[in-house]
Amino acid sequence: MGEKAVPYLLVLPVVLYYGAFWLRPVIVSVMGGFTDASGHFTLQNFVMVFNEENFMPAVRNTAVIVVFSVTLEFLGALALALLINRKFVGSGFFLFLSMIPMALPAAAAGAMWVTGLTAHGWINSLLYYLGFLAEGKKIYWLAGSQASLLALLIVIDAWQVIPSVMIILLAGLQNIPEETKEAGYVFGGNYLTVLRKITLPMLKPTIQTAVILRLISAIQIWLIVVLLLGFSRLPVLVERVVFYTKEVRGLDISYQMASGYTIIVSLIVSLVALAYLQVSGAFKRDKEQTV
Amino acid sequence: MTKKKHINIYKAAKRTTFYIFVTGVIIAMLLPLYFIVSLSFLSTREAYRYPLPLLPALNTKFELAHGERGYLLSVYDRVAGEYQSVLDTADLEKMSVYMKSQLGTIPITIEEIEQQIAKLETQEVVHFTRRRNLLYNYQVFFRVAGTGQAIPALLRSLEIAAMTILISLSIGGMAGYAFARYMFKGRDALKFSVLFVRMFPGVSIALPMVIILANMGFYDEPIGLSLVYSVGSIALTVWITASIFMGIPVSLEEAAQVFGATKLQTFFRITLPLALPGLAACAMYAFLGAWNETVAAIILTVFKPTFSVIVYQTVLGAVGQVNLAAAGGMAMALPAIIFTFFLRRYINQMWGGMTV
Numbered sequence: 001m002g003e004k005a006v007p008y009l010l011v012l013p014v015v016l017y018y019g020a021f022w023l024r025p026v027i028v029s030v031m032g033g034f035t036d037a038s039g040h041f042t043l044q045n046f047v048m049v050f051n052e053e054n055f056m057p058a059v060r061n062t063a064v065i066v067v068f069s070v071t072l073e074f075l076g077a078l079a080l081a082l083l084i085n086r087k088f089v090g091s092g093f094f095l096f097l098s099m100i101p102m103a104l105p106a107a108a109a110g111a112m113w114v115t116g117l118t119a120h121g122w123i124n125s126l127l128y129y130l131g132f133l134a135e136g137k138k139i140y141w142l143a144g145s146q147a148s149l150l151a152l153l154i155v156i157d158a159w160q161v162i163p164s165v166m167i168i169l170l171a172g173l174q175n176i177p178e179e180t181k182e183a184g185y186v187f188g189g190n191y192l193t194v195l196r197k198i199t200l201p202m203l204k205p206t207i208q209t210a211v212i213l214r215l216i217s218a219i220q221i222w223l224i225v226v227l228l229l230g231f232s233r234l235p236v237l238v239e240r241v242v243f244y245t246k247e248v249r250g251l252d253i254s255y256q257m258a259s260g261y262t263i264i265v266s267l268i269v270s271l272v273a274l275a276y277l278q279v280s281g282a283f284k285r286d287k288e289q290t291v
Numbered sequence: 292m293t294k295k296k297h298i299n300i301y302k303a304a305k306r307t308t309f310y311i312f313v314t315g316v317i318i319a320m321l322l323p324l325y326f327i328v329s330l331s332f333l334s335t336r337e338a339y340r341y342p343l344p345l346l347p348a349l350n351t352k353f354e355l356a357h358g359e360r361g362y363l364l365s366v367y368d369r370v371a372g373e374y375q376s377v378l379d380t381a382d383l384e385k386m387s388v389y390m391k392s393q394l395g396t397i398p399i400t401i402e403e404i405e406q407q408i409a410k411l412e413t414q415e416v417v418h419f420t421r422r423r424n425l426l427y428n429y430q431v432f433f434r435v436a437g438t439g440q441a442i443p444a445l446l447r448s449l450e451i452a453a454m455t456i457l458i459s460l461s462i463g464g465m466a467g468y469a470f471a472r473y474m475f476k477g478r479d480a481l482k483f484s485v486l487f488v489r490m491f492p493g494v495s496i497a498l499p500m501v502i503i504l505a506n507m508g509f510y511d512e513p514i515g516l517s518l519v520y521s522v523g524s525i526a527l528t529v530w531i532t533a534s535i536f537m538g539i540p541v542s543l544e545e546a547a548q549v550f551g552a553t554k555l556q557t558f559f560r561i562t563l564p565l566a567l568p569g570l571a572a573c574a575m576y577a578f579l580g581a582w583n584e585t586v587a588a589i590i591l592t593v594f595k596p597t598f599s600v601i602v603y604q605t606v607l608g609a610v611g612q613v614n615l616a617a618a619g620g621m622a623m624a625l626p627a628i629i630f631t632f633f634l635r636r637y638i639n640q641m642w643g644g645m646t647v
Contacts (some may be wrong), residue, residue, distance in 0.1 A: 004475075006469075006472035006473065007469040007472075007475040007478075008469075010465045010466060010468060010469035010473075011465075011466045011470075011475075011481060012461055012468050013461075013462045013465060013466070014463065014465070014466040014525060015481075017521070017522075017525065018464055018488065018522070018525075021500070021503075021518055021521070021522050022488055022491075022496065022517065022522050024489055024503060024505060025495075025496045025497075025498075025499035025500050025501070026495075026496065026499075026503075028499035028503075029495045029496070029498065029499050032499075032645065077341055080316065083312065084313065084316075088310075088313070092404060092635070092636070094313060094317065095635065096631065096632060096635040097317055097320060097321065098320065099631045099635060100320070100321070100324065100628055101320060102633065103579055103624075103627045103628055103630070103631040104324075104624050105582065105585075105599060105602070105620075105623045105624060105627055105629075106583055106599075107583075107585055107599050107602040107603045107606055107619075107620065107623060107625045108327075108356050108417060108620035108621065108624040108627075110603070110606050110620075111602070111605075111606045111616045111617055111619065111620030111621075112323050112324070112326070112327040112617075113323070114606060114613075114616065115326075115330055115613045115616060115617055116326060116327075118325060118613075119341075119342075120339065120341035120343070121557070121613075122326035122327075122329075122343050122344070124342070125321075125341065125342035125343040125345075126326070129342060129344045129345065133350070138341075141314070159320075159323065163320055174544060185308065188369060214492055216489050217489075220492050220493075223422060223585060227603075227606060227607065238464060238492050238494060241492060241494050242494050242586065245494060245498050245590065246589065246590070253389065258495070258498070259495075262491075262492060262495035264495075265492050265495075266490060266491045266495070268493065269490040269491075269492075270487065273487075273490060283642075285610035
């Protein structure tokens with residue numbers, strides 16, 4: 001008995017902790033999604049969410065941000081990692097600099113982009129000094145169409161995320177033994193074949209880690225959206241949850257809307273994450289490893 | 292001979308291109324940061340000039356002349372490249388305050404202004420230069436933001452971060468060790484459930500937590516927030532520590548036990564010291580998570596806000612004070628960046644061993 005119980009005892013605190021401070025609030029919140037103001041079971045909350053004029057735009061905007069930003073960030077980070085994958089003078093310091101955008105607090109990053117994107121902000125000033133903007137001309141970044149605002153958000157997100165994804169991929173690349181790649185070249189492969197047949201397959205577990213973490217947090221984007229544009233201007237899913245919990249609190253309907261949105265967001269995140277893990281074969285690999 | 296030279300030139304060109312590329316990447320990463328740092332040192336007047344000055348000024352040049360209502364104060368405008376009149380008043384106190392608050396010069400007494408004015412008897416205009424107080428925006432931010440709550444909030448945030456590190460390292464580290472060393476039923480399910488925890492939006496947990504924490508007496512208390520933040524950081528800690536402990540050879544532990552050490556002794560004498568770098572990285576993630584978090588802090592605090600809440604409010608209400616928002620943002624970013632700097636090696640090591 002003694003020895004067998006050790007792992008369970010070691011894991012027990014986490015299980016208890018999650019029971020008390022994660023599962024309990026989650027249950028309360030899920031139940032909130034299925035009850036009306038007087039505490040009876042209802043599906044009315046979801047009907048209300050689906051009928052809200054901002055629901056479809058929120059789904060669409062979130063989907064656009066997730067698809068484009070995760071793709072852009074992954075490809076950008078992979079390209080950078082492949083180009084930089086070598087020891088060079090100052091590489092340690094370079095990696096530290098790459099960690100800064102990730103370590104930057106959301107409120108500080110918000111301050112940075114808010115002051116940059118106003119018409120008299122530093123981005124226009126920089127473009128003026130570089131000669132891209134004629135004197136007296138300004139670009140009104142935050143007054144553009146929905147599409148241009150989405151593009152702006154994707155670029156801002158990419159700035160913050162690409163360096164950290166690059167670090168993850170670099171670490172993975174450095175774990176691939178040089179000999180395996182050399183073997184590929186010896187057998188007549190060129191750079192692209194070696195990349196496709198050896199480097200990328202060996203990097204797959206790292207890629208999965210990076211992409212799954214990005215997917216989960218990209219779907220939950222909201223703070224930068226609100227700091228730049230305020231509520232309801234460019235609705236995204238989690239922004240709706242915050243909007244109904246924080247901005248219009250106190251109404252019965254706002255609690256129901258927030259709970260409804262919460263359940264929808266969690267469902268989407270779980271489905272996307274599971275689908276990705278399934279498609280990319282992470283489940284299968286994990287079984288192989290443990291056997 | 293010529294061939295060798297050829298190769299050297301080729302190599303040098305390749306290396307130069309590489310360094311130019313890396314420099315380009317660094318510039319792209321740091322340019323936005325440069326501007327917010329620079330903005331946080333600009334005077335209020337210059338922060339609203341367009342285009343923004345690229346560098347904060349160390350000195351401000353003044354010109355004083357007789358005006359219609361008293362004395363006409365002009366200030367050298369770096370963007371326009373000329374003196375521009377800013378104030379026409381006989382009230383020297385007002386002039387002194389204006390120079391300090393709008394232009395960020397080091398405080399100038401009324402007597403000093405009088406001395407300059409005295410020179411006007413012999414000459415048309417007087418020119419003089421004052422050094423600037425570069426930290427003025429930061430001083431104002433800490434005095435004004437959140438109606439004087441900024442410094443207590445800063446200390447509170449540090450306290451919350453420290454407690455979060457303690458909770459998540461002790462609880463998460465234990466589970467991580469179990470994952471690395473033992474095969475047990477439900478191991479896989481648990482490992483993935485640690486990931487699932489991150490899939491439920493943090494906002495949605497914060498709201499029910501209001502009642503749960505209130506029942507425990509922890510609502511609007513630092514410990515309450517640490518309990519909430521630990522949920523996220525425990526998940527990551529389990530994941531990271533599992534990979535760290537896997538990287539420490541079991542043979543080392545077995546060797547210690549051969550020499551008569553108990554399991555507990557082995558853990559504290561052999562395994563833990565070897566795992567310290569990785570644990571430091573976990574501590575850093577826990578710190579950053581707690582230090583940076585804003586949403587739960589907004590919902591779960593009333594009279595005891597965290598530093599991130601104060602900065603968030605300053606940024607949202609920054610319409611009149613971009614340089615203050617910049618100073619607040621930087622005051623918040625600095626501890627995060629310093630922490631990252633000290634633990635940079637460990638983060639790098641850690642990512643190497645971490646996979647889904």
